[in-house]
Amino acid sequence: MNAEIVSVGSELLLGQIVDTHAATMAQVLAECGLTCQRRSTVGDHMERIVATLKEAFSRADIVITIGGLGPTSDDLTRDALAEAMGLPLVLDRDVESHLREIFAVRRIAWLPVLGRQAEKPAGAEIIPNANGTAPGLWVEANGKIGIALPGPKSEFLPMARGEVRDRLGRLTRGAVILSRTLRIAGLGESRVEALLGDILASSNPTVAPYAQPAEVHLRLTASAEDKMQAEKLLGPLEADIRHILGNAVYGADDDTLEKAVLDLAVAFGASVSVAESMTGGLVAQRLTSVPGASECFKGGIVSYAAEAKASLLGVSEATLAAHTPVSAEVAMEMATGVRERLGTDWGIAVTGNAGPTSDAGGRPVGLTYIAVAGPDGVSVHEHQLRGSREDVRQRASQWALLAWRNAMIES
Amino acid sequence: MNAEIVSVGSELLLGQIVDTHAATMAQVLAECGLTCQRRSTVGDHMERIVATLKEAFSRADIVITIGGLGPTSDDLTRDALAEAMGLPLVLDRDVESHLREIFAVRRIAWLPVLGRQAEKPAGAEIIPNANGTAPGLWVEANGKIGIALPGPKSEFLPMARGEVRDRLGRLTRGAVILSRTLRIAGLGESRVEALLGDILASSNPTVAPYAQPAEVHLRLTASAEDKMQAEKLLGPLEADIRHILGNAVYGADDDTLEKAVLDLAVAFGASVSVAESMTGGLVAQRLTSVPGASECFKGGIVSYAAEAKASLLGVSEATLAAHTPVSAEVAMEMATGVRERLGTDWGIAVTGNAGPTSDAGGRPVGLTYIAVAGPDGVSVHEHQLRGSREDVRQRASQWALLAWRNAMIES
Numbered sequence: 090m091n092a093e094i095v096s097v098g099s100e101l102l103l104g105q106i107v108d109t110h111a112a113t114m115a116q117v118l119a120e121c122g123l124t125c126q127r128r129s130t131v132g133d134h135m136e137r138i139v140a141t142l143k144e145a146f147s148r149a150d151i152v153i154t155i156g157g158l159g160p161t162s163d164d165l166t167r168d169a170l171a172e173a174m175g176l177p178l179v180l181d182r183d184v185e186s187h188l189r190e191i192f193a194v195r196r197i198a199w200l201p202v203l204g205r206q207a208e209k210p211a212g213a214e215i216i217p218n219a220n221g222t223a224p225g226l227w228v229e230a231n232g233k234i235g236i237a238l239p240g241p242k243s244e245f246l247p248m249a250r251g252e253v254r255d256r257l258g259r260l261t262r263g264a265v266i267l268s269r270t271l272r273i274a275g276l277g278e279s280r281v282e283a284l285l286g287d288i289l290a291s292s293n294p295t296v297a298p299y300a301q302p303a304e305v306h307l308r309l310t311a312s313a314e315d316k317m318q319a320e321k322l323l324g325p326l327e328a329d330i331r332h333i334l335g336n337a338v339y340g341a342d343d344d345t346l347e348k349a350v351l352d353l354a355v356a357f358g359a360s361v362s363v364a365e366s367m368t369g370g371l372v373a374q375r376l377t378s379v380p381g382a383s384e385c386f387k388g389g390i391v392s393y394a395a396e397a398k399a400s401l402l403g404v405s406e407a408t409l410a411a412h413t414p415v416s417a418e419v420a421m422e423m424a425t426g427v428r429e430r431l432g433t434d435w436g437i438a439v440t441g442n443a444g445p446t447s448d449a450g451g452r453p454v455g456l457t458y459i460a461v462a463g464p465d466g467v468s469v470h471e472h473q474l475r476g477s478r479e480d481v482r483q484r485a486s487q488w489a490l491l492a493w494r495n496a497m498i499e500s
Numbered sequence: 501m502n503a504e505i506v507s508v509g510s511e512l513l514l515g516q517i518v519d520t521h522a523a524t525m526a527q528v529l530a531e532c533g534l535t536c537q538r539r540s541t542v543g544d545h546m547e548r549i550v551a552t553l554k555e556a557f558s559r560a561d562i563v564i565t566i567g568g569l570g571p572t573s574d575d576l577t578r579d580a581l582a583e584a585m586g587l588p589l590v591l592d593r594d595v596e597s598h599l600r601e602i603f604a605v606r607r608i609a610w611l612p613v614l615g616r617q618a619e620k621p622a623g624a625e626i627i628p629n630a631n632g633t634a635p636g637l638w639v640e641a642n643g644k645i646g647i648a649l650p651g652p653k654s655e656f657l658p659m660a661r662g663e664v665r666d667r668l669g670r671l672t673r674g675a676v677i678l679s680r681t682l683r684i685a686g687l688g689e690s691r692v693e694a695l696l697g698d699i700l701a702s703s704n705p706t707v708a709p710y711a712q713p714a715e716v717h718l719r720l721t722a723s724a725e726d727k728m729q730a731e732k733l734l735g736p737l738e739a740d741i742r743h744i745l746g747n748a749v750y751g752a753d754d755d756t757l758e759k760a761v762l763d764l765a766v767a768f769g770a771s772v773s774v775a776e777s778m779t780g781g782l783v784a785q786r787l788t789s790v791p792g793a794s795e796c797f798k799g800g801i802v803s804y805a806a807e808a809k810a811s812l813l814g815v816s817e818a819t820l821a822a823h824t825p826v827s828a829e830v831a832m833e834m835a836t837g838v839r840e841r842l843g844t845d846w847g848i849a850v851t852g853n854a855g856p857t858s859d860a861g862g863r864p865v866g867l868t869y870i871a872v873a874g875p876d877g878v879s880v881h882e883h884q885l886r887g888s889r890e891d892v893r894q895r896a897s898q899w900a901l902l903a904w905r906n907a908m909i910e911s
Contacts, residue, residue: 101523101526101539102526102536102537102538102539103526103527103530103536104522104523104524104525104526104527104528104529104530105523105527105708105710106523107518107519107520107523108518108519108522108523109518111515111519111541112512112515112516112517112518112519113515114515115512115513115514115515116514116515116516117515118515119514119515125513125514126513126542126543126545126548127513127540127541127542127548127552128512128513128540128541128542129538129539129540129541130522130538130539130540131537131538132537134537137537137538141538144555268514268516270516277608278570278571278572279571279572279608279611279613279614282572282613283611289573297510297511297544297574298572298574299511300570300652302652302654308511308516310514363781363802365781367788368785368788369781369784369785369787369788369789369793369797369800370774370776370780370781370782370783370784370785370788370800370802371781371785372781373780373781373785373802373804374779374780374781374782374784374785376780377778377779377780377781377802377804377893378780378889378890378893380855380856380889382780382804383804383805386780386804386805387804387805387807387808388801388802388803388804388805388808388812389780389781389800389801389802389804390799390800390801390802390812391774391781391784391788391799391800391801391802392799393784393788393793393794393797393798393799393800394794394797394798394799394842396798396843397798397799397842400841400842401799401801401812401841401842430811430812431805431808431811431812444791445791473605473606473607475605475606476631476632476654477631477654478789478791479654479789480631480654482788482789
């Protein structure tokens with residue numbers, strides 16, 4: 090069975106709001122094992138909503154609308170759904186008396202227009218709305234299912250993740266689609282594809298790579314009769330991929346690199362401090378974004394001005410003069426300096442030129458040195474990073490976390 | 501003329517990412533005076549992309565695709581656009597040699613698959629991509645225009661808001677929609693609405709407030725025959741609003757608070773340093789994200805562990821013991837400590853509890869102290885911030901920048 094989502098609202102077509110509900114609904118469909126091949130967005134315009142719904146019903150078994158169920162004249166989804174499904178619109182007396190009660194409690198005088206929210210395509214079942222007035226609708230006719238959900242977040246989310254999800258799950262009687270995302274850092278997308286070769290052609294599970302800033306995400310998706318069968322398909326494939334890519338797979342699903350690296354540090358019982366120049370606090374900020382970071386992360390020094398490298402980190406004036414602040418030598422002294430000053434097992438340092446122009450020492454935009462000082466000494470890597478100032482800083486922070494991760498793994 | 505947007509990517513149909521680009525593109529269309537009556541989303545599947553594009557072209561004069569321009573086998577938009585428009589796919593030799601240069605600089609061996617990004621529907625014009633490899637495409641054929649834009653944010657946004665917006669604006673031949681966004685910090689949305697009153701009911705320009713994390717953006721949009729007329733409508737309204745809201749308007753359009761604050765510091769010839777605990781480097785990172793930050797920003801200290809507050813910033817052990825690290829007293833000593841150690845005109849300090857749970861001292865999640873030390877002494881503010889750990893840290897960095905801005909303005 091496959092489903093389509095139709096979002097209704099002129100504000101979506103003007104870009105005034107971002108359609109997060111469509112993404113939520115798509116997640117619910119995937120979780121229920123329903124395929125979604127198309128999503129559409131249409132404005133508050135009767136003929137266009139009807140046309141969009143008819144097209145969706147011509148392709149899909151289930152069509153879910155979001156929005157346009159309120160009482161005002163531009164709330165047209167109820168009427169359009171009835172027309173698209175060839176059903177008359179009728180009044181639901183139970184819903185009407187429920188609405189009259191709600192408005193009585195709110196001390197709002199009953200207006201005929203409010204009664205529109207008690208109308209439904211003939212034969213529709215009501216999906217109760219605990220947080221608002223317009224109920225959701227579940228309509229079955231001519232072998233198709235139409236589902237109408239209200240747009241306000243506090244009304245949409247409980248229905249979509251609650252009764253609608255339960256009912257959709259029952260429809261698919263156990264057929265599930267299970268996805269897992271492997272998160273890869275330190276290898277580019279083309280390199281990942283070259284290493285995986287034929288694995289990318291797998292049809293169940295499917296394997297799809299997505300390039301992210303300085304990462305590659307690999308999504309494995311299995312379809313099966315039930316969750317256990319789906320797990321049995323995913324497991325061996327995931328193991329193969331992890332075997333081929335090795336340490337480059339740093340985590341899965343919602344793991345971030347900073348969380349993966351901190352988890353590793355906790356496992357090693359290791360503490361860390363950070364000395365940053367071009368990233369200006371980004372590495373420290375990423376590490377401290379993880380709840381419980383204080384277990385490993387002790388502190389950081391943002392030595393942005395050259396003087397600060399000397400005064401706060403003890404980088405020698407001679408090294409700064411001989412090699413300029415953007416150099417392997419300065420990166421190494423920053424790493425050892427911060428490690429000593431904070432008394433941590435590891436010290437990470439980043440220095441470079443994030444742009445927008447070559448620096449006073451003539452170092453090009455993107456040239457970056459990352460040093461890691463640890464119990465066995467200090468190592469340094471040179472990178473030529475690309476992109477905007479923001480990209481360069483982001484990539485530098487990524488390589489810094491990776492360098493520390495690799496140093497811990499190798500130690 | 502009317503336009504449709506087609507977003508391409510299976511990850512969108514699985515709800516793994518939210519389609520913010522479609523909203524951005526819709527805004528650009530509205531700003532250019534183009535009507536958008538439909539948006540569609542389709543997965544990485546050749547026949548379905550072609551079908552979706554053909555349907556869009558049957559309704560609209562202009563179809564804009566987002567995503568699917570990368571080099572991998574599931575990047576199908578280029579091929580699908582050529583097929584939907586009835587054009588052969590050809591190699592653009594200039595793009596290919598440009599790509600070869602890029603990969604040579606990155607020291608990545610050329611692979612045939614990379615050359616796919618140099619293909620285009622015959623006759624297509626290239627929209628240069630300053631931040632990535634896949635160029636955008638502008639294709640005119642049979643009275644229709646097809647525009648293909650890459651999906652990565654750093655590539656999509658500059659194209660959509662830059663060359664594509666300019667070209668689309670020229671298509672509408674002078675009838676312009678001009679927008680300006682005033683950026684407001686330190687006042688909530690309801691307060692802004694109360695202060696502006698009737699101004700919000702203006703019909704040309706329209707005035708629309710958008711709540712952002714710890715900011716309010718006010719978008720003024722004027723329609724007129726030409727840019728000069730539009731400017732004449734916008735100017736007086738903007739002046740009125742700035743008069744009413746005063747210093748709370750920190751900037752316009754793409755200004756960020758960090759840039760506005762640094763610009764002010766440059767104007768004052770002031771230098772600054774930052775001491776951070778709960779924000780873990782975020783304030784320093786935001787300030788150094790601005791090109792040329794080194795003119796004012798000298799350095800920062802992330803004193804995450806309590807010991808680091810004493811050893812790196814000179815916060816007294818007695819103060820830490822008597823008041824706990826999350827206190828007005830510690831914030832003040834951090835601000836004066838970092839100002840002295842870095843020898844700057846101003847020192848900003850943030851300490852607080854970002855969550856997820858109350859700290860050892862029993863301070864609730866969200867409790868935050870921000871201190872600013874300057875030539876005339878030190879001031880401190882207490883905030884009770886709400887939201888997730890990420891929200892709390894973001895809001896704390898916002899209030900820290902604002903506190904410094906206010907201190908400079910009042911000095």
